[in-house]
Amino acid sequence: MAKTATSFACTSCGQASFRWMGRCPGCGEWNTLVEQAARPLADGRPARRDGRATGRRPSRPAEARKPVVLAEVDSGEVARLRTGSDELDRVLGGGLVPGSVVLIGGSPGIGKSTLMSAALASIQAGGGRALYVSGEESAAQVRLRADRLGPHALAVPVLAETSLEVVLASLAHERPQACVIDSVQTLWSSDLTGAPGSVGQVQEVAGALERFAREHGCAMILVGHVTKEGTLAGPRVLEHAVDCVLQFEGERERSFRTLRALKNRFGSTNEIGVFEMRAGGLDEVADPSDRFLRDAEPVAGSCVLCAMEGTRPLLVEVQALVAPTDVVPPRRVPNGIDRNRLSMILAVLARHGAPALGSADVFVNVAGGVRIEEPGADLAIAMAVASAARNEPLTAGGSPSGCFGEIGLTGELRYVAHADRRLEEASRFGLEQIVLPARCADDELSPAGRDLAVPVPTLAKALDAALGGRAGRSRAA
Ligand code: TYD
Numbered sequence: 020m021a022k023t024a025t026s027f028a029c030t031s032c033g034q035a036s037f038r039w040m041g042r043c044p045g046c047g048e049w050n051t052l053v054e055q056a057a058r059p060l061a062d063g064r065p066a067r068r069d070g071r072a073t074g075r076r077p078s079r080p081a082e083a084r085k086p087v088v089l090a091e092v093d094s095g096e097v098a099r100l101r102t103g104s105d106e107l108d109r110v111l112g113g114g115l116v117p118g119s120v121v122l123i124g125g126s127p128g129i130g131k132s133t134l135m136s137a138a139l140a141s142i143q144a145g146g147g148r149a150l151y152v153s154g155e156e157s158a159a160q161v162r163l164r165a166d167r168l169g170p171h172a173l174a175v176p177v178l179a180e181t182s183l184e185v186v187l188a189s190l191a192h193e194r195p196q197a198c199v200i201d202s203v204q205t206l207w208s209s210d211l212t213g214a215p216g217s218v219g220q221v222q223e224v225a226g227a228l229e230r231f232a233r234e235h236g237c238a239m240i241l242v243g244h245v246t247k248e249g250t251l252a253g254p255r256v257l258e259h260a261v262d263c264v265l266q267f268e269g270e271r272e273r274s275f276r277t278l279r280a281l282k283n284r285f286g287s288t289n290e291i292g293v294f295e296m297r298a299g300g301l302d303e304v305a306d307p308s309d310r311f312l313r314d315a316e317p318v319a320g321s322c323v324l325c326a327m328e329g330t331r332p333l334l335v336e337v338q339a340l341v342a343p344t345d346v347v348p349p350r351r352v353p354n355g356i357d358r359n360r361l362s363m364i365l366a367v368l369a370r371h372g373a374p375a376l377g378s379a380d381v382f383v384n385v386a387g388g389v390r391i392e393e394p395g396a397d398l399a400i401a402m403a404v405a406s407a408a409r410n411e412p413l414t415a416g417g418s419p420s421g422c423f424g425e426i427g428l429t430g431e432l433r434y435v436a437h438a439d440r441r442l443e444e445a446s447r448f449g450l451e452q453i454v455l456p457a458r459c460a461d462d463e464l465s466p467a468g469r470d471l472a473v474p475v476p477t478l479a480k481a482l483d484a485a486l487g488g489r490a491g492r493s494r495a496a
């Protein structure tokens with residue numbers, strides 16, 4: 020069979036070229052040319068070699084179609100496929116949507132294959148048809164993993180294959196309801212000359228799999244790799260095409276893993292799922308606050324944060340260490356929080372309360388290896404740093420305390436949502452004082468929540484309330 024002609028197109032300006040060039044002759048950008056397969060046009064005419072239409076007008080004029088008012092569009096509520104894991108289902112927005120494409124990324128060894136094997140096992144056990152396509156591992160290696168996951172996992176059909184054409188033919192034959200491609204970077208199409216994993220190949224592979232998913236209502240899960248910088252390698256270009264992008268993260272040395280949605284056309288992107296890697300696969304952590312707070316001690320430099328991750332309150336310990344240094348400039352080392360956020364908080368602290376930190380290294384860590392992204396974490400970071408700098412624990416007369424709130428540049432505490440649910444979680448864990456922005460106390464709070472709340476308007480007041488108790492406690496009225 021003759022090889023399909025391929026062409027190269029610039030991802031930046033669209034300039035087409037017959038051969039690969041390091042620099043695009045159109046826009047002058049470097050390294051933007053990507054190989055593409057030339058597809059025949061819908062009416063059977065071959066496409067021009069540069070992949071564009073031949074420029075001739077279609078023989079028949081196209082018929083006009085009438086737009087539909089949105090309210091009259093059938094929203095097509097379809098039953099979702101449950102994956103057997105409440106955590107995964109919640110992050111997906113209630114399960115896998117048939118005909119959708121999910122991209123899951125994460126560094127090597129984090130547990131992507133384990134999570135996917137378990138999900139397929141549960142779908143297969145529930146009477147669904149699942150297929151695991153492994154381009155990375157042999158069928159024997161996949162089996163070894165499945166052995167650890169239990170008998171259901173062994174019932175999943177596996178196809179160890181890297182050729183896109185063979186995979187598509189097998190998919191058309193098997194017609195699975197859920198299919199995992201592990202990983203999208205290992206599959207390659209013989210239409211293209213690029214190596215597997217190159218941008219052109221990844222786009223081609225994902226495009227073909229997506230067409231299959233949409234046509235046959237199969238829930239397609241593409242596993243993708245992550246580069247050293249933490250972005251999805253190659254598949255970055257896929258993030259637009261897929262319906263849902265999940266990121267599986269955690270530290271390999273520790274057992275906790277978090278799953279979050281970076282994009283989700285069928286649900287919220289605020290949800291996280293928490294898992295723990297055990298000898299028998301990934302365990303769901305239904306009560307993450309309990310796990311994350313287990314080792315928290317009321318010592319200087321430790322602050323309990325009442326965070327919200329999506330619809331779910333989460334208590335985590337934020338730790339800080341302030342150490343004198345001769346290094347100029349001193350180091351700022353954030354772990355689990357954003358570096359710029361830490362710089363901003365230190366600047367506000369320097370202006371509104373804490374002792375000078377100009378000649379001290381500051382380390383901040385969210386215990387348990389979790390990453391916290393919400394602005395409500397600001398106050399806990401500030402409190403932990405101030406507590407470490409003053410070497411005073413944050414306790415309300417010896418009883419455990421916590422806080423939440425966003426810090427503004429002028430040192431004011433800003434409103435964050437869901438005060439009630441955060442307080443409820445805090446009271447469930449026996450915390451006795453929660454410092455929070457004064458505005459949040461205007462929310463409707465439960466009596467138990469009101470009992471814990473210490474509303475304060477500014478960062479300076481918050482430090483007074485929590486450190487040394489100089490300002491005393493001023494409970495919400
Ligand atoms: P894996 O799912 O292969 O990671 P990825 O596909 O993201 O590269 O598994 C990652 C690690 O998890 C591996 O080093 C072994 C470990 N593991 C367990 O601790 N328990 C288990 O039950 C399984 C299956 C794996």
Ligand code: MG
Pocket residue numbers: 131132133155201
């Ligand atoms: Mg894997």
